[in-house]
Every structure is written in structure tokens, then in C-alpha cells.
């Protein structure tokens with residue numbers, strides 16, 4: 469067990485169950501197109517969403533185009549046209565309105581907020597991240613909330629972690645544990661910056677990372693890692 473003073477938490481699929489929220493939120497899109505909200509619809513959307521995010525992460529498109537394209541390109545493939553920004557706004561509102569939690573998320577934050585400095589580090593969109601934390605009252609557990617969309621650089625970039633680390637008060641890097649579900653953005657990013665890392669596989673998908681200091685499948689297991 470190490471004596472960490474600062475815990476950096478990813479949010480989506482670490483604290484929040486993003487997939488469950490998105491499943492509800494996406495229905496507004498299907499309704500707007502008057503299409504059945506079935507697996508085919510979801511698959512087409514996820515393909516275009518993934519494509520838009522990949523381009524965004526490679527700096528090929530900006531944040532506005534990302535928000536718009538995923539909906540407009542999906543509509544196009546389905547033989548329709550739609551105002552992507554309008555649907556994007558509705559979709560993000562729904563994400564905030566329907567938060568779901570990963571098991572033990574609140575008790576974990578509550579517990580460690582008493583003894584540790586907690587920092588939220590997320591690559592999500594600014595319309596969602598802080599409003600959602602506030603809505604469920606989790607904002608009170610975090611000393612800082614760092615949203616990539618607000619600072620213009622995302623995990624795993626060194627600049628992202630440097631900014632978050634500065635906001636955290638520049639603790640010794642060996643005192644920081646980065647906890648997240650993404651082997652690349654959370655684990656490689658945290659590791660390369662000099663933090664210990666904990667890969668959290670909440671849905672037990674068997675994901676692995678050679679760089680992770682620890683691997684867990686339940687937040688309860690943090691008690692074996694954090695003093």
C-alpha cells in the first residue's frame with residue numbers, strides 16, 4: 469500500500485455509467501428522425517460518433533464540428549437531414565438529466581474526500597461534465613474538476629496532466645494515483661506523466677494495461693491500494 473495524498477479520478481465509466489445515460493439520451497435523436505430506436509440505429513450512431521471523436525482527437529476537426537457531425541452524418545446515412553447542433557444540445561441535456569453511477573461511486577468519493585485531495589480529470593464535453601457533477605452533488609467531493617473541452621487539450625497529453633497537476637497544487641508525483649477505465653488516455657497518460665495508475669474495469673471486459681500499477685474491477689478494491 470502506498471501513501472497517496474492525491475487521487476485523480478476519470479469520470480465516464482469510472483464514476484458515471486456513461487453507456488446507460490447515453491442509451492436514454494440518444495432516444496431524443498431517434499424520435500426527432502421518427503425512426504425506431506433499435507440496435508441498428510444505435511450502431512449507425514456509434515459508428516459516426518466514434519469517427520467524429522477520432523478526427524477530433526487527431527485535431528482534424530474542431531469541437532463544434534464534432535458535436536454536429538456525429539448527428540448529421542448518422543441522419544445522412546439513414547436518408548435524412550437534421551440540424552446537428554440542435555440535436556446535440558438536446559442529447560447533452562439528456563445526459564445531464566439522466567446520470568447513472570458505477571457501483572460504489574458515491575461511497576468511494578465520500579470516503580476518500582475526507583482524507584485525500586480528489587481531482588476529477590475528464591475528456592468529456594463541457595456542457596455535460598460540471599453540470600452533471602453539480603446535479604448529483606458530487607462536485608462537493610472534488611477539489612478541482614479538469615475538463616479537456618474547457619482547457620483545449622485532452623488526456624493522454626502531457627499538457628493535460630501538467631495542467632491538472634498544477635491545479636492540484638503540484639504534489640510530489642509519487643503521491644498521486646490516477647484511476648480510470650481507459651488504458652490509453654488514463655493509464656498511459658498518467659504513467660507517462662509520472663503518476664502511479666489504477667486501471668478500473670468496471671464492466672469486467674478483461675481489459676489490460678502493462679503500464680498500470682494496479683488493476684481493479686470494483687471501486688471497493690481501492691481499500692487495498694490506498695491507505
Ligand SMILES: [Mg+2]
Nearest residue numbers: 478480481649
Ligand atoms: Mg472514462
